[in-house]
Structures are given as C-alpha cells and as structure tokens.
Amino acid sequence: MDILVCVTRVPDTAENEIEVSKDGTDIERGALVYSINEADNYAVEEAIQIKERVGGSVTVVTVGTEESEEVLRREMAMGADKGILLTDDAFAGTDGRGIATILKAEVEKGKYDLILTGALADAGAGEVGGMLAAMLDRPYASLVNSIEIVDESTLKVGREVEGGNTEMNRIKLPCVLSIQTGINEPRYVGIRGIRQVASVQIPVHGAGDLGLKAEAIAPRVQRQDYFVPTFGAGAEMLEGSNEEIIEKLVEMLKAKGGLK
Amino acid sequence: MAGQIYVYIAHKGGVIDDTALELIAAAKKIDPAARPIAVVTGSGAELDQVCAEAAKSYSQVVKLASPALAHPNAEVVRKALLAILPKDAVILMPHGYLGMDLSPGLSVKLDSTYVADAIDLEKTADGKLKAVRQEYGGQVSTHVLCRMDDGIVINVRPGAFSPDESRSAGGQVVDKSGELGDLAASREFLELVQAAVGDVDITKSDVLVAVGRGIGDQENLEIAEELAAAVGGVVCCSRPIVDAKWLEKSRQVGTSGQTVKPKVYLACGISGSFQHLGGIKGNPFIVAINKNPKAPIFQVADVGIVADVVEFLPELTERIQEG
Numbered sequence: 001m002d003i004l005v006c007v008t009r010v011p012d013t014a015e016n017e018i019e020v021s022k023d024g025t026d027i028e029r030g031a032l033v034y035s036i037n038e039a040d041n042y043a044v045e046e047a048i049q050i051k052e053r054v055g056g057s058v059t060v061v062t063v064g065t066e067e068s069e070e071v072l073r074r075e076m077a078m079g080a081d082k083g084i085l086l087t088d089d090a091f092a093g094t095d096g097r098g099i100a101t102i103l104k105a106e107v108e109k110g111k112y113d114l115i116l117t118g119a120l121a122d123a124g125a126g127e128v129g130g131m132l133a134a135m136l137d138r139p140y141a142s143l144v145n146s147i148e149i150v151d152e153s154t155l156k157v158g159r160e161v162e163g164g165n166t167e168m169n170r171i172k173l174p175c176v177l178s179i180q181t182g183i184n185e186p187r188y189v190g191i192r193g194i195r196q197v198a199s200v201q202i203p204v205h206g207a208g209d210l211g212l213k214a215e216a217i218a219p220r221v222q223r224q225d226y227f228v229p230t231f232g233a234g235a236e237m238l239e240g241s242n243e244e245i246i247e248k249l250v251e252m253l254k255a256k257g258g259l260k
Numbered sequence: 261m262a263g264q265i266y267v268y269i270a271h272k273g274g275v276i277d278d279t280a281l282e283l284i285a286a287a288k289k290i291d292p293a294a295r296p297i298a299v300v301t302g303s304g305a306e307l308d309q310v311c312a313e314a315a316k317s318y319s320q321v322v323k324l325a326s327p328a329l330a331h332p333n334a335e336v337v338r339k340a341l342l343a344i345l346p347k348d349a350v351i352l353m354p355h356g357y358l359g360m361d362l363s364p365g366l367s368v369k370l371d372s373t374y375v376a377d378a379i380d381l382e383k384t385a386d387g388k389l390k391a392v393r394q395e396y397g398g399q400v401s402t403h404v405l406c407r408m409d410d411g412i413v414i415n416v417r418p419g420a421f422s423p424d425e426s427r428s429a430g431g432q433v434v435d436k437s438g439e440l441g442d443l444a445a446s447r448e449f450l451e452l453v454q455a456a457v458g459d460v461d462i463t464k465s466d467v468l469v470a471v472g473r474g475i476g477d478q479e480n481l482e483i484a485e486e487l488a489a490a491v492g493g494v495v496c497c498s499r500p501i502v503d504a505k506w507l508e509k510s511r512q513v514g515t516s517g518q519t520v521k522p523k524v525y526l527a528c529g530i531s532g533s534f535q536h537l538g539g540i541k542g543n544p545f546i547v548a549i550n551k552n553p554k555a556p557i558f559q560v561a562d563v564g565i566v567a568d569v570v571e572f573l574p575e576l577t578e579r580i581q582e583g
Binding site: 011013014017018019020027096100122123124125126127128129130131133134135139140141142143156158159160161162163164166167168169170171172175182185220221222223224225226227228229230234236237238242243245246247249250253256257258259 | 357364367373400447499509559
C-alpha cells in the first residue's frame with residue numbers, strides 16, 4: 001500500500017508556554033522549541049506499521065518553510081521512505097483550505113492508496129484532512145484510533161467518539177483518514193537514525209511546480225490578532241511558603257469534603 | 261447580504277442535543293433578527309420526536325428521513341445536506357464528533373468558507389463574520405475574520421453559548437425527504453463499541469486526583485497514588501497520560517473519556533484544555549497545581565497553586581497523613 005502522510009512543524013506545547021507577542025499580532029516565537037505535530041507523528045507511525053504488515057511505501061509531505069525539512073528528516077529516520085517539501089513565498093499566510101489545495105496538487109502528481117493526516121495541529125481546527133478528501137472526492141474518516149486492513153480495497157477503521165467509545169466503520173480505498181493521538185506507540189528516533197537520512201535528497205515543490213495560482217490559495221479565513229482568553233472569575237491563588245500554602249489548602253479541603 | 265441561517269440539530273436516541281438551543285443564541289449573535297431554520301436528519305419515530313422538540317424553538321424545521329441516516333455517517337449526512345441547502349447558506353453545526361467529521365468536506369462541496377470550533381461570533385459593520393477561536397490547546401485565543409455572503413459553515417463549540425430556553429417558536433416541520441437523492445456512500449457504519457470498563461471506576465469517587473503532562477514521568481504517578489490514598493480518592497488523568505499508555509483509557513476525564521462529578525477535583529499538572537474540562541460536571545471544588553502561572557486551568561479552578569507537582573504533592577501528602 002502506498003501511503004502519503006501529511007505532517008506539519010509546530011511549536012511544541014509540551015516544551016513551551018505559548019505567549020502573545022507585545023503587539024498582539026503573533027505568538028512570542030523567539031525561544032520556541034519546534035517539533036513534529038504530535039498527532040502527525042502517530043500518523044507516520046501508523047503508516048510505517050501498515051507498510052511493515054502489507055508492504056508498499058510511506059511518503060511524508062509538508063507545507064511549510066525550509067525549516068520544515070527537519071521534521072521530514074525526523075519522520076524519514078522513523079521509517080518513512082521519502083519526504084516532499086512544499087514551500088513557496090506565496091504559501092505564507094494561507095489558511096487550512098489553502099493548505100488542502102496545495103496538498104491536493106501534490107497528491108495528484110503521485111499515486112497514493114491511503115492519505116493520513118493528524119487529527120489536530122496547533123491551530124486546533126482539524127480541517128485539512130476533511131477538506132483534502134472532499135477536493136479529491138475520496139471517502140474520509142476523522143479521529144481514527146484503529147485501522148484494520150480488510151482487503152485490497154477496504155479498511156475497517158475505529159473513530160474515537162464521546163465517552164471513550166469507538167465507532168467502527170468500513171471505508172473504501174483510496175481514502176483519507178485523520179489520525180488521533182494514542183492510536184499506537186510511536187517509535188523512538190535517535191540521533192543516529194537522523195544522521196543516516198541527513199544526506200537524502202528531499203524534493204522541493206513550489207506554486208509553479210504544482211500549477212497553483214495565488215487566488216487558489218488566498219486565505220478565506222484571516223487571523224486578526226492573538227489574545228489571552230479570560231474565562232470565569234479565576235482561581236484564588238495561594239501564596240507563601242509551601243508549608244503555608246499546604247496549611248491553607250488542607251483547611252479548604254476539610255471544609256469541602258475532600259478529606260475524610 | 262448573508263444567506264439564510266440553518267442550524268444542524270444533533271440528537272441521540274430520540275433526545276435532542278443541548279446544542280440545538282445553544283445554536284439559536286449563536287445565530288442571534290450573527291443577526292439579532294435571525295429566524296434560523298433547523299435541519300434534522302435521521303429515521304423513524306426518533307426523528308419525529310426530535311423534529312417536534314426542535315419545532316418548539318425553531319419556526320421552521322426541515323426533516324430529512326432515510327434509513328441511511330439512522331446513524332449519523334458524515335458522508336451520508338453531507339449528501340443529504342447538499343440536496344437541500346442553498347450555496348449561500350450560513351450553516352451552524354455543533355463542533356462535536358459528527359461536526360468535526362462532516363463540516364470541512366461540506367464547506368468544500370458548497371464552495372463555502374469554514375470556521376472550526378468558534379466560541380464567539382459577531383457580524384462586523386461591513387457584513388463579515390468575526391469569530392473567536394482558541395489555538396495551542398486554549399493557551400491563546402484569536403479573532404478570525406471572513407466573508408459570509410458566499411456561504412459559510414461555522415462549527416460552534418458545544419457549551420460556548422447559553423441555550424435559548426424560550427421554546428416559543430411554535431414552528432412547523434417540513435418534510436423534505438423526497439428531495440434526497442442517492443445516499444449511497446463509500447463509508448459504512450458498522451457498530452458502536454463501548455469503552456472498556458477499567459480497574460477503577462473514577463465516576464464513583466467524591467475526590468479525584470487528576471494528573472496531566474506536568475507529572476513528567478510515569479514513575480511519578482506513584483506520588484499521585486499516594487496523595488489519592490491519603491485523601492481517600494482515586495487517580496484520574498488527562499489525555500496525554502493515556503496517549504503515553506501510562507494509565508488506562510478508563511481513567512481519562514474529558515469529552516473523549518469519562519464524565520465525572522466529584523466533590524473535590526485536584527488538577528495536578530493539567531493545563532486545562534476544554535476537552536478535559538468538558539468531562540468535569542457538577543461544579544466540584546477545583547484545586548489547580550501547575551508550574552505555569554498562565555495555564556488556562558487557573559481560570560476555572562477555585563484555588564490555584566503555582567508549583568511543580570512533583571515537588572509539591574509529596575509535601576501535601578505528608579501533611580495530610582499527619583492528620
């Protein structure tokens with residue numbers, strides 16, 4: 001099975017506290033640690049496991065900047081056969097619809113039985129996979145937490161739904177799936193593995209190579225600003241030494257029935 | 261001029277979802293004079309029940325009945341909606357497990373704009389939509405701006421708007437099932453598999469010690485277990501702990517996990533994403549312990565402590581054990 005996994009490079013929220021920049025037009029990017037989007041990493045692992053079971057190939061593709069090459073190499077070190085970087089000044093500032101449009105153009109240059117994306121990235125929209133599927137007229141399932149290969153043209157996929165339940169679906173290939181975190185245990189990538197793929201050529205495609213006009217990727221949804229949300233009244237913050245804080249907290253817990 | 265506002269009504273087992281009333285409030289944020297049309301898909305007596313309930317709150321309810329719509333399969337629902345919706349429709353959809361599956365593709369097929377997971381909406385003076393969204397797991401918010409006049413699909417976060425409880429529409433149900441064409445799909449619903457029951461039932465405990473990414477290491481779960489034992493509660497967790505396979509899925513609190521109703525909730529190293537908070541009901545006394553003073557959890561907690569849970573919890577446990 002030939003699998004394409006769409007990945008993206010994002011600020012790592014496990015490593016960073018995201019703050020709004022002074023002028024409110026962006027987040028503070030100075031000291032951010034970037035990594036592969038977490039759900040995308042699960043998607044690549046899933047693709048590699050499918051290839052290990054039934055053969056085929058795994059290609060990772062990203063829409064980004066030159067710096068995005070590092071996440072492609074990381075995923076190639078994990079076991080992806082090939083990376084493709086889609087970058088162009090014209091791509092900057094596009095929206096989810098634009099990214100899906102760019103990916104569609106690349107998909108049509110190849111032949112993929114299965115396309116995977118992560119369920120969610122930094123902007124939290126979870127929209128690219130569903131849009132790409134609709135543009136390609138392929139079936140789609142989101143929030144996938146299990147994949148079973150039934151035969152050459154059919155998969156059985158689990159979708160995570162409310163309450164930790166799983167909705168089982170039969171879906172025809174070729175299709176697009178968005179992969180939820182926790183579907184597998186992504187393998188470790190060591191420095192050695194990354195070194196081994198350091199010199200592999202990564203094709204770079206721009207708007208011209210993909211036959212994309214500026215208006216096709218002009219954003220329909222434009223971000224105006226960033227701000228820190230305020231909800232509710234906010235907590236009463238306990239301050240002082242740990243000893244003082246703990247005394248106050250124990251009193252409160254007793255009053256609220258939190259101590260027996 | 262933006263087109264007619266349509267609201268997709270979510271329902272399960274013949275019971276209308278809370279979002280049906282919330283989306284009326286959302287529609288009125290776009291246009292105070294809006295008379296949104298409800299669209300309900302499904303089959304059988306359950307569908308009629310939901311349509312009747314929706315008609316109390318919507319002046320017009322479009323009923324789309326088919327055996328193929330008995331389970332809300334996004335591909336089939338999309339076909340049904342495309343059969344009846346005009347291109348310039350303003351469509352409000354709950355951002356739930358169906359909405360996430362359905363709306364991105366629906367917007368492409370309508371050639372409409374799509375806004376995901378909106379938590380607030382307003383119409384600007386020049387007729388555009390300005391929506392509030394969250395990014396980076398709720399750590400920061402943004403305003404997004406887009407046109408509405410060529411049609412738009414807006415997924416609205418459940419719970420973001422207060423329900424419109426007036427139920428004074430006295431509406432009509434219009435059956436447009438005859439307009440549905442071929443609903444054959446390449447994706448087929450098979451079954452719903454219930455979540456496995458775990459070793460501990462976190463929904464039964466009055467006191468929960470909830471751990472998140474801030475616990476740092478699997479070995480540190482022990483300090484949460486010790487605190488739970490000292491306070492007579494049990495340990496639950498947020499999603500990253502389950503993704504890392506440190507605890508079973510049955511211990512996860514949140515929209516994709518368990519819904520809990522404790523008296524006291526000790527959130528330890530949990531940032532407080534809306535998916536996690538969505539699983540905490542019954543207004544418990546929430547204590548948040550997190551080393552990031554800007555963590556969203558501090559906005560919803562009753563009491564906050566800025567500390568590294570790995571250092572703080574053992575001290576708290578020791579003090580409690582002293583009695």
